Amino acid sequence: MTTSYRWYSMASGAALLALWSVLTLSGLVDERSLPSPVTLAQTFADLLARGYSGSPLWSHVGVSIFRALAGFSLAILIGVPLGLLIGRHKVLEAVFAPIIGFFRPIPPIAFITLFVFYFGIGEGPKIGLIFMACLWYVVLNSAEGVRNIPDLIIRAGENIGLTRTQLFFKVVLPAALPAIMTAIRAASSISWTLVVASELIGAQAGLGFMILDSAQYFNLPVTYVGIIIIGLIGLVWELAISAVQRRVLHWQGK
Amino acid sequence: MTTSYRWYSMASGAALLALWSVLTLSGLVDERSLPSPVTLAQTFADLLARGYSGSPLWSHVGVSIFRALAGFSLAILIGVPLGLLIGRHKVLEAVFAPIIGFFRPIPPIAFITLFVFYFGIGEGPKIGLIFMACLWYVVLNSAEGVRNIPDLIIRAGENIGLTRTQLFFKVVLPAALPAIMTAIRAASSISWTLVVASELIGAQAGLGFMILDSAQYFNLPVTYVGIIIIGLIGLVWELAISAVQRRVLHWQGK
Amino acid sequence: MTEVLVSRGLEKCFSSPGRASGERIKAVIDFNLVIEAEEIICIVGPSGCGKSTFLDMVAGFTEPTSGLLEIMGEEINRPSPDRGVVFQQPVLFPWLSVYDNVVLGPKSRGVKPGDYGPEADRVLKSVGLEKFRDHYPYQLSGGMKQRAQIARVLVAGPKLILMDEPFGALDAQMRINMHELLISVWQEYKPTILFITHDVEEALFLADRVIVMSQHPGTIARIYDIPFERPRTYAITADPRFAEARAEIVELLRAKPEERQ
Amino acid sequence: MTEVLVSRGLEKCFSSPGRASGERIKAVIDFNLVIEAEEIICIVGPSGCGKSTFLDMVAGFTEPTSGLLEIMGEEINRPSPDRGVVFQQPVLFPWLSVYDNVVLGPKSRGVKPGDYGPEADRVLKSVGLEKFRDHYPYQLSGGMKQRAQIARVLVAGPKLILMDEPFGALDAQMRINMHELLISVWQEYKPTILFITHDVEEALFLADRVIVMSQHPGTIARIYDIPFERPRTYAITADPRFAEARAEIVELLRAKPEERQ
Amino acid sequence: GQEAMIEVNYGYLPVPTMPLFAAEAHGLFEDFGVDVTLIKFTSGPAQFQSLQAGSIDLAQGALAAFYMASTRGLEAKWVYNIGDASAISGLVLSKGSSLESYADLADQSITAPPGSILHLFHVSQAMDAELDFDRVDFVPLPPPQAVSAIQNGNVDAAWLWEPLLSIAEANGAVQVSNASEIGLHDVFGLAAGGEWVESEEGRDAVARVSRALTAGIEAYEQDPGPTLAKIEEMTGIKPELAQSVIARTNWATVTDQVAESNVFSLTGPEGSGAIIDWVEDRALAAGLINATGAGVDFLNPGPAQMAAQ
Numbered sequence A, B: 001m002t003t004s005y006r007w008y009s010m011a012s013g014a015a016l017l018a019l020w021s022v023l024t025l026s027g028l029v030d031e032r033s034l035p036s037p038v039t040l041a042q043t044f045a046d047l048l049a050r051g052y053s054g055s056p057l058w059s060h061v062g063v064s065i066f067r068a069l070a071g072f073s074l075a076i077l078i079g080v081p082l083g084l085l086i087g088r089h090k091v092l093e094a095v096f097a098p099i100i101g102f103f104r105p106i107p108p109i110a111f112i113t114l115f116v117f118y119f120g121i122g123e124g125p126k127i128g129l130i131f132m133a134c135l136w137y138v139v140l141n142s143a144e145g146v147r148n149i150p151d152l153i154i155r156a157g158e159n160i161g162l163t164r165t166q167l168f169f170k171v172v173l174p175a176a177l178p179a180i181m182t183a184i185r186a187a188s189s190i191s192w193t194l195v196v197a198s199e200l201i202g203a204q205a206g207l208g209f210m211i212l213d214s215a216q217y218f219n220l221p222v223t224y225v226g227i228i229i230i231g232l233i234g235l236v237w238e239l240a241i242s243a244v245q246r247r248v249l250h251w252q253g254k
Numbered sequence C, D: 001m002t003e004v005l006v007s008r009g010l011e012k013c014f015s016s017p018g019r020a021s022g023e024r025i026k027a028v029i030d031f032n033l034v035i036e037a038e039e040i041i042c043i044v045g046p047s048g049c050g051k052s053t054f055l056d057m058v059a060g061f062t063e064p065t066s067g068l069l070e071i072m073g074e075e076i077n078r079p080s081p082d083r084g085v086v087f088q089q090p091v092l093f094p095w096l097s098v099y100d101n102v103v104l105g106p107k108s109r110g111v112k113p114g115d116y117g118p119e120a121d122r123v124l125k126s127v128g129l130e131k132f133r134d135h136y137p138y139q140l141s142g143g144m145k146q147r148a149q150i151a152r153v154l155v156a157g158p159k160l161i162l163m164d165e166p167f168g169a170l171d172a173q174m175r176i177n178m179h180e181l182l183i184s185v186w187q188e189y190k191p192t193i194l195f196i197t198h199d200v201e202e203a204l205f206l207a208d209r210v211i212v213m214s215q216h217p218g219t220i221a222r223i224y225d226i227p228f229e230r231p232r233t234y235a236i237t238a239d240p241r242f243a244e245a246r247a248e249i250v251e252l253l254r255a256k257p258e259e260r261q
Numbered sequence E: 001g002q003e004a005m006i007e008v009n010y011g012y013l014p015v016p017t018m019p020l021f022a023a024e025a026h027g028l029f030e031d032f033g034v035d036v037t038l039i040k041f042t043s044g045p046a047q048f049q050s051l052q053a054g055s056i057d058l059a060q061g062a063l064a065a066f067y068m069a070s071t072r073g074l075e076a077k078w079v080y081n082i083g084d085a086s087a088i089s090g091l092v093l094s095k096g097s098s099l100e101s102y103a104d105l106a107d108q109s110i111t112a113p114p115g116s117i118l119h120l121f122h123v124s125q126a127m128d129a130e131l132d133f134d135r136v137d138f139v140p141l142p143p144p145q146a147v148s149a150i151q152n153g154n155v156d157a158a159w160l161w162e163p164l165l166s167i168a169e170a171n172g173a174v175q176v177s178n179a180s181e182i183g184l185h186d187v188f189g190l191a192a193g194g195e196w197v198e199s200e201e202g203r204d205a206v207a208r209v210s211r212a213l214t215a216g217i218e219a220y221e222q223d224p225g226p227t228l229a230k231i232e233e234m235t236g237i238k239p240e241l242a243q244s245v246i247a248r249t250n251w252a253t254v255t256d257q258v259a260e261s262n263v264f265s266l267t268g269p270e271g272s273g274a275i276i277d278w279v280e281d282r283a284l285a286a287g288l289i290n291a292t293g294a295g296v297d298f299l300n301p302g303p304a305q306m307a308a309q
């Protein structure tokens, strides 16, 4: 956006903030229904100083990020190689098709109760849920990435005399990288989306826990602060992955 | 996939089914931990005959589909025009940027408790949750679709003498249609994913309710049957939208 | 003869995004040209010399910075089917059949089906697409798409047809076919044509006059009158005068490799 | 003279997916050709006549259905840098710099940096890319990409260079520059070249012999010896013998419009 | 009989609440002039927000849970005691646990639904064992997750009610005590939206519901079949288990609510007011609530008095 349009954004953002402040601070809207910006700031300060439910704020943030990262990383570690294999070998693709075809359309949240039943309420099922939600994206996009590599670029690799192994590591892998990065980006966003859901599984800490728990006690300001923190981290996370993507794929130009 | 590879898929599908049957029917795995295919078939027959929690099975299916469709349709109805506007007018884009930028990165599930607080447990918050999850996709993709329309095709429209209104309806809209259909497709899949989450909001019927409720008292067969039905509907839904997309966009060729 | 297009002292500047905001690039300066009715004018010139910039002003897509630009004595200030454009890329509306692409213009301008229908059939026949009227663009070859564009332009009975490297993306043989087609269309409709190309041979084969543009500044360097009689056949390419003109223009145009990178 | 490539009774069939499974398309039949060292052979022919099919067999990308195909007396059975290919599309590895694109082959074959390094510098200089060795493909123009492909092929010291419409996607002026480049590379390295093109003029300018292929069946229709001395300059295009050969081949090639759709 | 039907949204838990399901099975709600819609929840606290938002008019749960919530802003009044579930509310240990008393629970993990009576039982027992509750790792979980947590060894001990108690035992957990043995009251009943119950319609509605529930007890005694079938339909609990749970629970009638000396009394000195004092005392000491609540003002005996007439 050019600078001139930025002003419109700032104006509309400021207008919303002003409306919210006026409504809540004037008492037109009951503070118990909608906390004012001031209350949220105080709540945030309080959470920083005293934590929530016995844990400091940073540990709620940390544990949520840990869960998302763990599920996400596992999905990448397992999903990318699996996807590359499936994309290169039609037999493997056919063998895995029924499994992926069956599990992929099921919303991950549907598995929450089963995960609790089988694995209890530890970190395992939480990370497992996030892992599972990311996995199919990563597998399918990596496979698609390999499948979409132009024949010509493979031929170019053969033509300069690469062996099969060299062809895989020096041509197939880098050529599939843009698709893999797209998968990683989608998975990173899914993993953060699923963090709240995963904390429906008997969590004792985490931002998802914080907003679910505080709402139970009508502690609306904490719920709001929690949601805002989740949103901000989601945004930063996205920007970070985009930056990584741009850097890794610098050779794509803009 | 060509016919020859189909055999591999069928073989791997059959092998999984056989493994599952042998494990459960032989008693190697306790029926209470993993219901056998036979138990699931019986459970399904029973659900068909007697329903679940006082409602017939079709009404659980119907209410879930209704919620997904309602949230999804609302998101299309509001999101597509909004997206088209934003994509065409940089000022509007700038005005909406802070709102979208703030809400989009927040996982919809994070709003569950607030929705319950403000709107209770009726259909409103459930549909609202699904709507909200779909909306950003639809708005952003439609806007992107309009923005990516090649200048040349707009020029071609101007060149044959179209008025501004004609240009919008006869060129801009159809040219953005592929992007809009992509958004619709993504939103349809999101809406079904969110149905289970929405039924965390005090639902008394629906497939999500069924699997959440049955798991409470460890009625695993019902949970499994519910998950399978959700998966199958998700699959059929996807195929249907793809078919619609192919038909509407037949002019894209294959 | 009627003066279809008159350009006098025409100039077009762009503010360059990279540089200091005050600085501007002069893409076209001091462009003086009169195109007579039924003429085919070809413009050749190095990449970036301002050919498209000129054509876009004639089409009404962009406004001149200064100077006079008139079509049939009227100032040009917006796009119009009077000045139908054939783009290099096959810019058809992919969601419309060939026929609907051709009639969208007249239909939207309120022409009656009884009028535009027969006219569309006629132009489709002229460009050899009568059997493909119900095909969609994705079902056409590159050459057929360009013919459909030509039909879309012809159906409006334009005062001037603008073609910006219309056959540049086609292979050599397809290009030969398109040249013959264009010659036959011209025989039938006698339109006035402004044609931009990189291909000197193409220009020589088609044009009554070839305008060679220079770069820095982007303006007319020379105008060649091409003496061959119409209707022309490919035999003229073997004429020594053809080869001579060709060699001369190529020499004039040849850029040093460094400049072309 | 050394016989670099020998093709005798070469035939290639494809099973056509559309038709009954038994039925097969004969893409190339009875293809007899001997290419001598340092020759530049150009193949022209209508689209779909089997030019690429032949080249792909020579490259080792596909196997002949029957017949003999030998490089320096050895049967061809897989791709090798001995038969370096310059593709029409700029098939560079986009994640590697120009230099790394050029050296990937020798490096992977275990050639020592001390050997491939200077050689890569030499070929990059020959194609005029010495200043662009650290650029990535997206930063290059179309012509520069093709030059990089040529460098990648040259660095392996190939027995035969295969070029499938390498300049087909470039504009006319860029093409002229590339022709001059190719001529100068030939002067320096004297490689044997098999060159496919649609552009008759290009073929006449570059080739020692022009092979004209016919379609249905896809085989050699005629072979022209091109008498011009090397090193050639663009002046020969003004030679009447050039125009004559050109007209003759174009006439031979001209497809009826219906066949071209 | 002659007055118009009143619509009531009634939040319930999937436990064998005999009077409720008997009234539903025998059509008693209609007989008494209320059109009841039953809405299922997983725990008492799960209903707080719905009650607050007005999605439900009546919420069924433990007196203690709703009282504690009222000190945190829940605008509700306690209007009816359905029964005392102390005999079916117990402490279980995960399989193989060697714990014997609360004194051993230091540094161990225990679970209960947060803010529930079961939570308070843990607190109370710890206080009685002179164990600092801060030294216990308290894991708040909704009841079904608590069972899985016990089963998978994520926690060492849990307070559970039937039927989860039986399910946990079937899966290897060990029950060590139940609330009635220790003399703890797990009184459960109905909370109503504060404003609604002050209105004439609300008071009438609750009175009618109260009568129907009382009539349900009689209907069950005459013929348990329809009630047990209804329980299975609405909660998934098998009739045998439901029957045994019902037999171990103390059920209250309308008259009990207004009797002077009855544990279920909304007015008398030994009734609900005394339980509330006990709750407030323990909950405050343990930091479960951080303000004194409305005390006996939380009780609204109006509808019950009306029903008893």
Ligand SMILES: Nc1ncnc2c1ncn2[C@@H]1O[C@H](COP(=O)(O)OP(=O)(O)OP(=O)(O)O)[C@@H](O)[C@H]1O
Residues within 6 Å of the ligand: C014, C015, C016, C025, C027, C045, C046, C047, C048, C049, C050, C051, C052, C053, C054, C218
């Ligand atoms: N919208 C624009 N903004 C800024 N500069 C522009 C713009 N359009 C064209 N230019 C510049 O004006 C000059 C002429 O461009 P133009 O496209 O007319 O060249 P051309 O002769 O058509 O080239 P080609 O043969 O490559 O099509 C170039 O230097 C170009 O960079």
Ligand SMILES: Nc1ncnc2c1ncn2[C@@H]1O[C@H](COP(=O)(O)OP(=O)(O)OP(=O)(O)O)[C@@H](O)[C@H]1O
Residues within 6 Å of the ligand: D014, D015, D016, D025, D027, D045, D046, D047, D048, D049, D050, D051, D052, D053, D054, D218
């Ligand atoms: N893999 C394949 N399977 C089936 N048919 C093929 C295959 N490759 C080529 N053909 C067919 O073989 C014939 C020759 O094709 P080829 O690509 O060699 O033509 P060409 O002369 O290179 O054409 P162009 O000038 O368009 O590049 C065509 O009819 C083509 O359809």
Ligand SMILES: O=C([O-])O
Residues within 6 Å of the ligand: E043, E044, E045, E060, E061, E062, E063, E065, E113, E115, E116, E117, E118
């Ligand atoms: O009502 C309770 O869940 O304590």
Ligand SMILES: [Mg+2]
Residues within 6 Å of the ligand: C051, C052, C053, C164
């Ligand atoms: Mg141009």
Ligand SMILES: [Mg+2]
Residues within 6 Å of the ligand: D051, D052, D053, D164
């Ligand atoms: Mg080819």
